[in-house]
Amino acid sequence: MVVLVTETAPSVTVIAEALAVIDQALSTMQHRELVSSSEVSDLLLDLRLLLATAPEPLVVEELQVASSV
Numbered sequence: 001m002v003v004l005v006t007e008t009a010p011s012v013t014v015i016a017e018a019l020a021v022i023d024q025a026l027s028t029m030q031h032r033e034l035v036s037s038s039e040v041s042d043l044l045l046d047l048r049l050l051l052a053t054a055p056e057p058l059v060v061e062e063l064q065v066a067s068s069v
Contacts, residue, residue, distance in 0.1 A: 014054040021046050 025043045029035050 011054060014050055018047050018050045025057065 013014070029039070
């Protein structure tokens, strides 16, 4: 399936925001031996919120196109 760049722009933005959240959490947590379950659940909820508010469902074909852009 070919997806136009204009159709993938919202998905690319959502993925970029999710990656930024992951990167920020990793930089904070990687220097610690223990991470509380509430911190992990907050991170997962933040990611879920970002991905759930995507304007259109994210499908595998779009993710593959987005990663090659």
